[in-house]
Amino acid sequence: MITLTxxxxxxxVEQGTTILEVAQFFGFPIPTLCHxxxxxxxxACRLCVVEIGEGSKxxxxxxxxxxxxxxxxxxTASVRVVRARKMVLELLLASCPQSKVIQDLASAHEVRxxxxxxxxxxxxxxxxxxxxxEEQMMAHAIGFRGRGEHRGLGTPFDVHSxxxxxxxxxxxxxxxxxxxxxYTEPEKAICGGCANLSPPCLVKDPFDDMMxxxxxxxACEIKQN
Amino acid sequence: MKTDxxxxxxxxxxxxxxGLIAILQDIQTRYSYLPADALRRVAEETxxxxxxxxxxxxxxxxxxxxxxxKHLVCVCLxxxxxxxxxxxxxxxxxxxxxxxPGDTTADREFTLETLNCLGAxxxxxxxxxxxxxxxxxxTVKVKEIMEQTRAGLEKVGTKGDKRVFPVELSCPRCxxxxxxxxxxxxxxxxxxxxxxxxxxxxxxRLSGLYGSPVVExxxxxxxxxxxxxxxxxxxxxxxxxGPCPVxxxxxxxxxxxxxGVVQICSRRGCRYHMLDLESDIV
Ligand code: SF4
Ligand code: SF4
Ligand code: SF4
Ligand code: FES
Ligand code: FES
Numbered sequence: 226m227i228t229l230t231x232x233x234x235x236x237x238v239e240q241g242t243t244i245l246e247v248a249q250f251f252g253f254p255i256p257t258l259c260h261x262x263x264x265x266x267x268x269a270c271r272l273c274v275v276e277i278g279e280g281s282k283x284x285x286x287x288x289x290x291x292x293x294x295x296x297x298x299x300x301t302a303s304v305r306v307v308r309a310r311k312m313v314l315e316l317l318l319a320s321c322p323q324s325k326v327i328q329d330l331a332s333a334h335e336v337r338x339x340x341x342x343x344x345x346x347x348x349x350x351x352x353x354x355x356x357x358x359e360e361q362m363m364a365h366a367i368g369f370r371g372r373g374e375h376r377g378l379g380t381p382f383d384v385h386s387x388x389x390x391x392x393x394x395x396x397x398x399x400x401x402x403x404x405x406x407x408y409t410e411p412e413k414a415i416c417g418g419c420a421n422l423s424p425p426c427l428v429k430d431p432f433d434d435m436m437x438x439x440x441x442x443x444a445c446e447i448k449q450n
Numbered sequence: 451m452k453t454d455x456x457x458x459x460x461x462x463x464x465x466x467x468x469g470l471i472a473i474l475q476d477i478q479t480r481y482s483y484l485p486a487d488a489l490r491r492v493a494e495e496t497x498x499x500x501x502x503x504x505x506x507x508x509x510x511x512x513x514x515x516x517x518x519x520k521h522l523v524c525v526c527l528x529x530x531x532x533x534x535x536x537x538x539x540x541x542x543x544x545x546x547x548x549x550x551p552g553d554t555t556a557d558r559e560f561t562l563e564t565l566n567c568l569g570a571x572x573x574x575x576x577x578x579x580x581x582x583x584x585x586x587x588x589t590v591k592v593k594e595i596m597e598q599t600r601a602g603l604e605k606v607g608t609k610g611d612k613r614v615f616p617v618e619l620s621c622p623r624c625x626x627x628x629x630x631x632x633x634x635x636x637x638x639x640x641x642x643x644x645x646x647x648x649x650x651x652x653x654x655r656l657s658g659l660y661g662s663p664v665v666e667x668x669x670x671x672x673x674x675x676x677x678x679x680x681x682x683x684x685x686x687x688x689x690x691x692g693p694c695p696v697x698x699x700x701x702x703x704x705x706x707x708x709x710g711v712v713q714i715c716s717r718r719g720c721r722y723h724m725l726d727l728e729s730d731i732v
Contacts, residue, residue, distance in 0.1 A: 359499075368501035370508040381504035382486055382515075388500075 229297040244288035244299055245273055253301045256310065256330055258317070258400060259351035260289040264360055267352045270317070272330070274309050276300040285309055311336050320346045326400035347401060348378050354395035362394045455480065456488050460495040470498065470506055474513055482518040511565065519554045519561040521599050523547075524578045528567030531574035535588075539575050540564055542592045560599075617660045617725075618707040624684035628704065630655060636662050641704070643688065644680040647671060653682070660712065663721055671718045676700070679716060696722040 226237045231247060238247050243266060248255050258270040268290035275288045277299050285305065300306060314331045319341035321327055327349075350369070355378070359365045366389035371377055380386040459476045463469030473496070477488050484507050493500040507513045525531075525540040540562075544550060547560050554561040570576050573585035577592075579599050584591065616638045620627045630642040638658035645654035645667060652668030654677070671677055676699045679688040691701040691713050699717035706712055710727035 365499035365501055368499075368505050370505050372509045381489070381500045386501075 227293050227295050229293050229295070229299060231299040232301055238293055240293070242293050244275055244277075244286070244291045244293060247293060248275070248288060248299075248301050255288055255301055256334065257289060258326070258330065258349075259353060261353060261356075261398060264353065264356040264398075266290045267356065269351050270349070271313050272310060272317075274306055274313070276303045276306050307334075310334060315339050316341065317349060320344045321349050321401045324349075324401045348399075349401050350376060350378070351400060353398040353400070354378070357394045357398045358389075362390060362392050364388050364390050364392070366390075367395060453491060456491045457495065460492060470496070470503065471510075474503075474507060478513060482520075482522075483514045483516055486515070514561075517554060517558065519558050521559060521580055522561050522563065523595075523599070524563045524565050525551070526566070526568050526570075526574060526576040526578075527564045528571065528574075530567070530571035531576055534574045536564075536575040538589060539577060539587050539592060542589045543577075543596075546592065546596060615660055616658050617712060618658070619704040619712060620707060621681035621683060621686070622688065622703050622705045622711070623681055623686040625705065626681065626683040627707070628681070629658065635659075635664050635666060640666070642682060644682050644685070645671070645677045646680065647675050647677045654679075656714070660725055661723065665718075673719045674717060676717050694720060694722045696720055 227240050227242075228235065228237045229247070230236075231244075231251060232253055234251065236247065236251060238250075245255055245257065245260065245266075255273050255275065258272045259267050260273060266289045268287045271287055273288045274285045275291075276283050277286055277291070277297055278284055279298055283305075288299075288301070311334060314327070314334055314336045315338075317324075317327045318331050318336065318339045322339070322343065323345060352369070355368050358367050364386075366386040367378060367380055369376060369378055370381075380389065456477065459473055459480070462476070463472045466472060470492075473492055474484060477492070478484055481488070489503050489507060490500060492498070493503050507515060523543055525536060525543060527536045527540060540551060543562050547555055547562055549555055549560070549562055551562050551564045568576050568578065568583075570583065570585065575587045577584045577587045577595060579595060584595055587595070618627065618629055618639075619641050620629075628641050628643060629639045631639040633640045633642065633655055635655060635657040636659045640655040641658055642653055642655050645652060650669040654665065654667040654671070657664040665671075679702045680686065681688060688702045688704065689700050691703040691711075693699065694701050694715040694717065697715060697717050697720045699715055699720065701713045701722070702716050704712045704714070706725070706727070710725065713722075713724045713726070715722035
């Protein structure tokens with residue numbers, strides 16, 4: 226067992242627990258974006274920052290990836306944390322303002338303005354879809370490619386992947402690409418998904434062994450009736 | 451693309467942990483780029499997912515997914531070369547070849563690429579063609595470089611280059627000449643010494659041209675192996691000049707007839723060599 230203080234409350238938890246898990250267990254809210262239960266922690270969005278340590282040694286760490294340490298002092302809502310969190314949200318808004326998830330998070334944290342150059346990215350590189358596809362759908366069909374500003378996401382060679390089960394799981398978890406379900410180029414489409422009730426979901430026979438994230442779904446039911 | 455060639459490459463790196471980059475490098479050396487089918491094959495053979503392999507292949511600038519030309523022209527656009535006119539040089543190549551950086555000419559002869567700093571800033575602007583460095587390149591020199599490339603850089607490398615000249619070497623211990631007049635490399639008498647590595651023992655002949663990397667040997671010396679050199683006459687080991695500043699393998703000292711010392715690195719593949727005509731203490 227490891228003993229630590231979180232927002233002044235002394236608690237004991239199992240070794241290997243992350244700060245985020247401890248905070249959630251004891252009811253201290255920490256916003257997250259790239260974290261999802263059932264998927265491995267990734268630490269991409271930095272929204273879950275908390276402050277650890279004291280005085281001049283204090284620093285910000287991403288709570289979803291940071292395992293607890295003996296005697297650690299965690300603050301989940303210090304002035305510094307709140308400022309950093311707002312900045313992260315503002316930057317996320319700048320890169321992907323059309324995302325409902327980000328809009329909601331921003332409004333919940335009182336981010337009312339966005340001072341950076343406006344982009345309209347369709348991906349914030351949070352890696353949720355990659356982990357969903359690999360860890361839950363066992364498909365390993367999509368992944369990151371390129372580097373730096375050219376880093377992006379998709380299937381190898383940008384053609385339809387043979388290992389994709391068209392389960393739609395990636396779209397389901399994506400905070401940014403709600404628009405992607407209306408993909409019009411079947412060659413490049415990552416998944417059909419039931420969100421838009423379009424093939425391949427309705428033409429299900431070739432995809433009988435599909436491992437869908439949603440079961441049963443509307444489309445399946447429509448088909449049965 | 452030949453399937454068994456890819457298989458062979460994968461097989462060679464089978465027992466290396468994380469040999470993916472080595473595999474991709476070998477494929478790229480063989481085909482000048484990474485063909486899609488080759489990557490699929492590597493995925494099948496190594497059990498890695500294609501998506502990861504694609505991720506690695508697109509991460510590094512040195513890997514190309516598009517076929518490259520016979521000659522690769524790289525213009526440095528790093529900060530130092532940039533201020534010394536790198537972009538103008540790149541434009542000149544673009545105009546002469548009729549392609550943009552990153553593209554390959556229709557006849558598959560040239561690929562033009564730009565890169566950011568080769569660590570030779572003081573000599574900029576730098577252009578590298580097929581591994582040959584050109585320093586202080588001006589727009590006038592661009593045409594010259596193209597002509598030299600078309601004529602074959604290997605030839606130019608040892609003939610026209612003034613930094614490459616014949617030397618006569620002898621053993622620093624017994625002063626016997628190491629020159630082997632009967633055996634010619636690069637058109638000059640070769641330098642013969644005895645070499646030992648990994649339990650093999652045999653002759654090795656180096657080019658008598660200072661600066662030429664050509665080596666012939668009785669037993670094939672694998673890349674990166676450090677070789678122990680011995681004098682074929684007095685059998686003394688040729689060592690004592692300290693570690694190679696490039697790869698830290700021991701440096702081998704050889705005496706130059708008429709005074710001076712040549713030092714060469716004992717690691718196969720390392721091109722470190724140095725000539726010091728003033729010194730004679732080994
Ligand atoms: S639809 Fe395809 S890419 Fe998306 S999670 Fe499912 S298997 Fe992976
Ligand atoms: S596509 Fe969506 S889920 Fe995937 S990395 Fe981008 S933002 Fe995240
Ligand atoms: S639940 Fe049915 S319709 Fe929806 S994505 Fe899965 S297979 Fe397609
Ligand atoms: S939730 Fe922790 S970094 Fe995204
Ligand atoms: S900037 Fe060109 S070599 Fe450094």
